Each structure stands twice: as structure tokens, then as C-alpha cells.
Amino acid sequence: MRHMKKAASCALFLAILIASLLLINGALEGKYTLQNSKWPTTSTYRQFYDMERDSVDALFLGSSLVVNAFIPQEIYNDYGICSYNLASEQQSIFLSYFWLREALRFQKPAVVVVDTKFLWNVHPEDVINTSEALTRKCLDAMRWSPVKREAVHTLCALDDSQSELSYYLTNIRYHARWTELSERDLRPAMTAHAELKGYGPLSEITDEVFVPFESADTAVTTELMPLMQEYMDKIAALCQENDICLVLVSLPGNDMSDAAHNTYTQLAERYGADYYNLCEKSLYEQIGIVPPESILWHSNIWGAEKLSRFVGGILHDSFGLGGRTDEQYESTRSAYAHVQHSADLTLITDPTEYLLALDEPGYAVFLAAHGFEAGPVLTKEENLAALRALGLSCAFQEHPADSYAAAVIDGVVDAEESSPWAIHLVGSLRGRRSVYMLDSRGVGLAAGSGIMIDGEQCNNVIAGLNIAVYDLFTEKLIDKVTLYSGRLSR
Secondary structure, three states, X not given: OXXXXXXXXXXHHHHHHHHHHHHHXXXXXXXXXXXXXXXXXXXXXXXXXXXXXXXXXXXXEOOHHHHOOOOHHHHHHHHOOOEEEOOOOOOOHHHHHHHHHHHOOOOOOOEEEEEOHHHOOOOOOOOOXXXXXXXXXXXXXXXXXXXXXXXXXXXXXXXOOOOHHHHHOOHHHHHHHXXXXXXXXXXXXXHOOOOOOOOOOOOOOOOOOOOXXXXXOOOOOOOOOHHHHHHHHHHHHHHHHOOOEEEEEXXXXXXXXXXXXXXXXXXXXXXOOEEEEOOEHHHHHHHOOOOOOXXXXXXXXXXXXXXXXXXXXXXXXXXXXOOOOOHHHHOOHHHHHXXXXXXXXXXXXXXXXXXXXXXXXXXXXXXXXXXXXXXXXXXXXXXXXXXXXOOOOOHHHHOOOOXXXXXXXXXXXXXXXXXXXXXXXXXEEOOOOEEEEEEEEOOOOOOEEEEEEOOEEOOOOOOEEEEEEEEOOOOEEEEEEEEEOOEEEO
């Protein structure tokens, strides 16, 4: 009996120790989500495991260029093709191979699209062509299985600077992160959404003009990085074993030359794969990019929409995919439309049009009048109608030069005040996990305004009607503008 009690105590101790280590490891690992990263790898991979088995028609693999280029929801909306974007920052061909193997445990895609960028020795200082930090961003969220064990073992055999044990007990690598743990680290549900199927939206606009590639020499070729060539061969063999059509793609942002183009073309021919060089002039012109659309380096959302339609057309016309209805994609149409709306909001320059665009579910809109310049904006009839559409009473009508501040959170007026005196309003959002503060001083006072969310200044602090727009979906400030004298300033 005494021995049984000791054994039971030891078993309980071990169970508590293992559970504690799992909790600590999970908390200390870095979290990269749509809310805090341009390349939300944690969400991408956790979301993938939520997909119904054998429901994905096409997979995208590759670097951050791919994360920002291919929008599964756009491809579904246009063609009824169910795809998933498994790309990540600096995902080398080595990592793409192991993610393809992992994906095939759950899905049976008809087509796999692979980015060519990391066939080159992009990072000669790193054995697998990718830094340890970005390798971990790619592998940490992969579930433990024979695939991950082989990936970690092979990686550490190739790169003796890395510790195999640290991938199993990630607290060894991340122990210093305890001082910077955030809400996202302690609430796993925050990374569990599957709205964008691995796509990472960007809304940056570039003035850089892309000069498409034009072939001048069809004979010259070059050598690829041997390890990347080896794992590209493995990807091709894996696709062949599973009756998957392999597609190679080069995106603007790849360094393109005659030698590279010819080498990729020959490689695709050897694999019996299709190759699309989207840097090449004739294909680039078919996509039809015009500013502010861009697919140079990292595609912005407007460029990615056109690029996704183009690639979706290839998947539909050349591979016979499409025509499906899937609730996993039907249910996320509105989330994607919201992301599009938020990006389009940042392009609007007309004050009235801007106010009308604020009537969107999922926004927290904050307004603060700053001096006499706010009055003409607030009393213009078209603007009044737009503000009333947000649910505001517009009590400032009688005294447009007064101080005025308001907060509309997800379509509900949380606060609104007009006064000849200085206004200071405090409230909360995100289920009281974030705090906002609004300040407004009108004409009779030293003019001023302030919009703060969680202690951060979120307005321009110039004369006029200052507006800050916070997206409750991405939990980010997405725009701040000032309306004055019929103008909009960012």
C-alpha cells in the first residue's frame, strides 16, 4: 500500500510537472497574429488545423511575398476554389517541404503553388537559407508528429548551432520572454480565428515603379543553392506520389534575370510542372496593375486582389478547380469584405465620403473637435447626415464652436458631449480590456484635442475635427484624419 501511494504521488508530480511545462512553453513562445504582425504565422498555422479534412483544393507555399500576394477568400469569391496560404516570412524550400508533408496529413490538394525566391542562396549566413528566429516562427506552431520530429532533427543535424531539445522545450529558447508577455500570450483563443486562411493584408502604397522582366537570352542558366535544389526535388516527388499538380511561381520581388528565368523554366519542365514568371512583361501586363495597386516586393491588398484573381483564373482554367460552395469560406466573406473596407478607407480624401464610410460594423470611431476649424465641418448638412447615420445626436448644432467629443463603438454611441467648457471623456472597449480618453477644447478656450487608446496618442492634434478609427477585428488603429475647411488631412 505504501509503495502504491509513493507511485501515485510520483505520477501526480510528473503529471503536474508536464502540464506546467506545456503551459509555460505555450505562453513563452512568440505569437504572431493579424493583430500584431504583418506576417501572422501563428494564426496561419493554427487556423490551418481548424480546416475540415480534405476540404482544400490548392495550397500556397513560400516566403512573405506569398503571404501578401494570394488571398484565398478572393479566389473563392471569384471561382469557388478552396485554397489555403501556408507561406511565412523567409520560408525556405526546406521549410516548405516539411509544411507540405504536414499539410498532406490533413488535406488532399489538387494543386500546390510554390514560390521560387528561396531556391537561391538568399541568406548565405544561414545553413537552411533562413534565420533561426524565422525558422521558429514557421515551425513552432506545427503540431508534434513524426513530420515535425524529422524536421527538427534534420534541421539541427544541418545546423549544429541549434539545439534539438530547445524545439521540444521551447522555454529553453524563450525563457527571457516572461518580462514581455502580453494578453495575446495568455489567451490562446486570440489566435484561433480562420477568417483570412493565411493571407496577410498590407495597405502600404509605393511610388516605386516596377519594370517588368523581358527575356533577352534563352540559353544562359545558373546554379541553384544545392540544399534548396534537394528539397525542391523532394517537393516535386511528394507531389507526384500524391497526384498533385505542382506549379512554380516567381513574384515581383524576386531578383529576376535571364539565367534565373531559364533555370526555373528548365526545372519546371523536369518536374512536369507549370511555371509562371509574374515578373515577366506579358504576364505582368495581363494582371493589369495600376496605382495604388502594387505587387512589387510585398503586394498591397489592391494588388493582391488582382493577383489572386489572375492566379485563381489559372487554377480554374488550367486545372479545372472551382465551382464549389463551402461554408468555411461562405462564413468568412464578411470578414474579408471588412478588411477590404478598412484598406479602402485609408484612400478616401473627401470629408463627407469619409464620414459615410465610418458606418461599418467592427469599428470604434473617436471624434474630438479642436478649435474653430471644427465648426464648419460639423455643421455642413451632408456631414451632419453622415454623423447621424453613426447614431450621433449632433447636439453641437446650436453651438458649433463649442468643444465636442464622441465615441461610437461597433455601431453603438458610447459617449457624446458638446460643451462651452473643456471636455474630458473616459471609456472602454474590447470588453473593458482597453481604455480610451477624449479631450476637446473649442473656440472660447485654448484650442486643443486628444484621442488616446491605452495611453497612446491616436490623433493629429491639429485644428479641425480630429477622427481616429480603431478596427475591433484587427485590434489596431487603422486611420487618423483631421477634417477642416472642406479638406481631409492625414
